[in-house]
Amino acid sequence: MNLEMKNISKSFGPVQALIDVSFSVGPGEIHGLLGENGAGKTTLMNILGGGLPPDSGTIVIDGTEVHGMTPRKSNELGIRFIHQELSLCNDLKVYQNMFLGEEFTNRQIIRKQDEISRAQEVLDTLRTDIAATDLVGELTTAQKQLVEIARALLFKSELIIMDEPTTALNTQEIENLFSIMRSQKTQGVSFIYISHKMPELFEICDRYTVLRDGRFIQSGLFRDIDERQATELLIGKTFTKEVVKDQYAPSVSDTVALSVKGLCGELFHDVSFDLHKGEIAVVTGLQGSGMDELATALFGATPVTAGAIELQSGRLSLKQISHVMRSGVGMIPRNRKERGILPDLSISKNNSLAYFTALHRKPFVSDKEESERFENNRRRMDIKVGDPDDPITSLSGGNQQKVIIGKWLNIDADVYILDNPTQGIDVGAKFAIYRLINDIAGQGKAILVFTNEYPEIVQVADRCMVMYKGTIVKEFERKDFSEVAIMAYSTGTSMADGTDDGTSPIMHGGPHCDTHDMNENDTKEQNS
Amino acid sequence: MKPTNIRNPFKDRTPKELWRNVTTNYSHWLSFVILLVAAAIVNPAFLSWTNLTNQFVQGAIIGICAMGMSLVIASGMIDLSTGSVVAFLSGMGIVVLNKTQSLFVFILFCLAAGAAIGMLNGLLITKGRIAPFIVTLAAMSAWRSVINQLGQGGPFTVNSAMYESLRNIASGKTLGLPNLMIFLIVISIITGVMMSKTKFGTYVYAIGSNQQAARLTGINVDRVKTMIFVYTGLMYGIAALLLASRLTSIQAASAGNQYEMNAIAAVAIGGTRMEGGKGKIIGTFLGVLMLQIINTVLIMANVPPFLNGLVQGIIIIVAVLAQSHKKNR
Structure with a gap:
């Protein structure tokens, strides 16, 4: 597939997730998409997968502009999306999950045996010990991730988007995945590979694109840079090996x-x-x-x-x-x-909760004490926050984590x-x-x-x-x-x-x- | 996101954003005012003092049940047993009153038995690991059946010796205000303070928001859930004693009918999220009044009373739709 995404912008309320980002992938190319958390990688891929409409910009596939992308349309174009978070139904069997929404049918009746054998075939190419008839709920996280990958390989595709596909996999499983990617690549299948792991990116990818704060930073060939340069591009400042x-x-x-x-x-x-x-x-x-x-x-x-x-x-x-x-x-x-x-509680309440369960003795809680407690932690950890009464989900991941840590510092364990x-x-x-x-x-x-x-x-x-x-x-x-x-x-x-x-x-x-x-x-x- | 991309949400607020703030955070006040204005337009007599206090009086018993329901829903659970439990407690309460001739024992019975029934629900849910929906559905069926059997179809009626003093609880006035209205307001304030100013209230919302995280912060989830049902049972006890006092005669088969429906509706209109984690007691309080005002307006507009249930069903759906619409924005 020849994919071009041109001048894509997208905002969520006041937050601009993507600002005029352009990005392209050629046929048979494995393209590494790099960026810190919040850089906009997942948003960009969701736009390509049809999950989110862009505010502006165009998607051109094999020379034709695609309007109004939907998940179904992107599937029909041969785009497969392996999501970062597992999206499997625990109570269904492996093959049922893999075929969900795209069942082999014969006059509305599912061709169960065909599905099982096809699913097993794909699972075996990944060299897993998963049986197509296993119940997904009984699999380990790593196995579930492999099922997600297998699902994308079930049908012929033109472009496979992998968003952190290896978080739960061991070295051998990753190696198996890479060899499948290489063989698909020779058949002209393109990949977009999102990962935070430099060794993996350098091993499997041909080209890279770096996003930072929702903006396009740079594209190029992996063989022209090293891990250190890539990291510097990623974080946008000179990378020092500070210990x-x-x-x-x-x-x-x-x-x-x-x-x-x-x-x-x-x-x-x-x-x-x-x-x-x-x-x-x-x-x-x-x-x-x-x-x-x-x-x-x-x-x-x-x-x-x-x-x-x-x-x-x-x-x-x-x-x-x-x-x-x-x-x-x-x-x-x-x-x-x-x-x-x-998620529904305010930053300040999230911050107070451990103190409440462990140390608080008075019948009532005091807003004043709560804001003092939070203010202490905010200064100590430099938490970037507007109003402590906002929901904690309004913060970035890093700041949320600081609040969680602060919550525990309050009990002075x-x-x-x-x-x-x-x-x-x-x-x-x-x-x-x-x-x-x-x-x-x-x-x-x-x-x-x-x-x-x-x-x-x-x-x-x-x-x-x-x-x-x-x-x-x-x-x-x-x-x-x-x-x-x-x-x-x-x-x-x-x-x-x-x-x-x-x-x-x-x-x-x-x-x-x-x-x-x-x-x-x-x-x-x-x-x- | 890096902070450079985020505008400070507390400055540079345009009128549109302020309006959005009102519609997201104060929607219950907004709809309450709109409804009040609409009712006054339909019938200017609506705004008379008698009529206004009447709204409180007629909404009080269900409103007290809705206070308990608020906690249950805010913690991500549901209680379907409201009507049956209230019917059981008020019927049995009258039996106790007739036997003992003591108002004090009667009140104590309603409160204690209510709390005990609530605790039973809570323990079945937490220790028995059964879904609240199932436990309270079973309780709904069971308590109604018990009171029907005890009453053998007939009503429980207070005997004449205690009639006046019983009736006075609900129908009397204090400082010129109807007692029922005072009950509703005082209990709403107590519940509101408990939910916003105590650890317990925070725990309730925490459990509704993310039970696993709540547990890992040291919240004893089972105990808090049980306490929620005990408090709710206590509310049903108060509702039952007020109902007995108001009617002085309890029909086993029909007393408290649809109370769970009304209570859930009030909580939903009040803006509490049906999945738990979010909600305000003032919202439920206004929700109770709104339901009552709608009923009154329907009567004023000569809508057949059989259609009340239809209107309520529609109201619940619209309220929940409005919530999910807010969430998606």
């Missing part, structure tokens, strides 16, 4: 703030470690390593079957989350949209568990949060960060524990940190020979091997 952690004096004390002893749950077992005051420890691992469940279990949000957690004040009872909070443990949950924000604290936010906000984490560790708080982004580990950690198959298999001191070694332990690679020198030959992709960001799918752009 926040190195700007802080070590603050680890000998006092143990949290001691986990032989903790077992449904998806993790025999987890033991000590966390000291003033220390920042990271727990990392891949999807399915049990780290997600461990994080929530430490806070009493998922059940623990054996073991104990001890604080300075004694054994921690996990029965009630509010009791855990009063005992001095705070947790910033992963997946802000699902677990963090209360001794131990903070941060589960993926910078998920789906832009670079500027990420660094603000790294600084904050180091700040509060300097004040003697004990901090446990769950993350699977290696750069994040480097920015904050004194120590890093790697989880694999439900338990901690390796601990690294800061001086021994190595992305390759951590990845090797996360994938179980170097366990047999015990090498941790970072040169394990089994690791794919050498030093660029990306710790695949297993975030659930809430990195959706904040457009309003």
Whole structure:
């Protein structure tokens, strides 16, 4: 397909999501679309997919201008959209999901067997172990993502849009996806590939387009730039390899703030470690390593079957989350949209809520105290906000996350568990949060960060524990940190020979091997 | 988005934007005023003092039920048992009153039994993990059936010894205002303050907005949901004692009929989002009055009373349509 999008503009209320953006993709081209969260990538693709009408601008496909694009029309033109967020029906089977709205029928009767065999064929080319007759609700997040991809490959298409298709996939699955993309490409199929992961973009894409703040910045060939230049284009300022952690004096004390002893749950077992005051420890691992469940279990949000957690004040009872909070443990949950924000409540109420459940004792709440509490956090973290009484959804992702973190700072806990604290936010906000984490560790708080982004580990950690198959298999001191070694332990690679020198030959992709960001799918752009 | 793309929404407001602010945030006031003007145009006598206080008096019992319903809906649940529970409580209340000859015991019974019934609903929903729709649908059927059986089809009538003192609760006047009107206003204020000025109120909206996030912030979701139904049960108790007092004779089969319908309608017109998370008690209060005014206007305009239900059905749909229209804008 030869696609040209010319001078596209789109605004949502007062927010201009796209300003005069032009963009083109040739036949058999894999085009990487780059931009920070909120840069307008998803909006641009939604316009192409017919989900949103542009305010102005034109779409020209193979020389013909398309008017009034709708999802159906774009499907008919051979455009397929793999959405960032999973849009599958859990109660239907895999093949039913894949054919939804486009069933093979014979006089209105679905040709079930044909659908199953065709679906299975596509699933097999992706080398998944998913059966077309599996119930989607029983699949893992990674498998669901593969079903989404398979759905786009079901029918012959001209252009496939992939919006962060690999967030839940492991290295092997990504490699399979890439080989399918390459073979489709030789048949003239074009791709638009949206990702935040530089190694993937450089591996699979031919050309790039960078968007920033809703504007077109630059297009070109990937082979003419390197990752560093691409990152600079992305964030619009000279990229310095700043390591926040190195700007802080070590603050680890000998006092143990949290001691986990032989903790077992449904998806993790025999987890033991000590966390000291003033220390920042990271727990990392891949999807399915049990780290997600461990994080929530430490806070009493998922059940623990054996073991104990001890604080300075004694054994921690996990029965009630509010009791855990009063005992001095705070947790910033992963997946802000699902677990963090209360979308209908004001910024100020979102900010106050943890204080209410843990510390507030008076019968009435006071607007004055609430605004003071928020004002403190606003200054501390430089939250960009108009009026604290506006709904929290009026903020950008980064500012929302700052409010969520501020909410937990209000309870002044001794131990903070941060589960993926910078998920789906832009670079500027990420660094603000790294600084904050180091700040509060300097004040003697004990901090446990769950993350699977290696750069994040480097920015904050004194120590890093790697989880694999439900338990901690390796601990690294800061001086021994190595992305390759951590990845090797996360994938179980170097366990047999015990090498941790970072040169394990089994690791794919050498030093660029990306710790695949297993975030659930809430990195959706904040457009309003 | 980078802040450079965002205009400060608090300056440079054009009249159009101000108007939008009124229509989004104060739509219940807007429709209330429009309705009042319309009613006055249809019949200028509408604005007489007697008639205006009458609107409060006639809307009071359902209005008190709607206060409870506001909490239930704001937290993302629903209660269909209103009418049956009120009928049960008022019927049984009269039996208790006749037996004990004590107004105090009668009031205590209505409140305590109401709270207990609410708690039962709440526990079935939270501990039994059954959808509120199902639990309260079952309760609607069950309590009506119990009171029908107890009354054997006939009415529950207060005996003559207690007649005057019972009747005086609802029909009396205090400081020149009808008691029912005072009840409605006081209870609305209490509920309003509870919802906007206490932690509990914030929790109710939080649960309706994002239950998972609410739980992870330490809110005991099950307890708050149960408390919502206890409070609602308490409201039904007050409604029941006022109904018994107002009618002095309760027909088991028909008392409280359609109360859930009216209460839900009032909450919907008042702008509370049907999926939960958003809403104001003042909205429900105005919603109650609006429903009542519409009824009065229909009577004044000689619309057959059988069509009241049709009008209410249409009102609910229009109110909810208006909400979703706002959301999409």
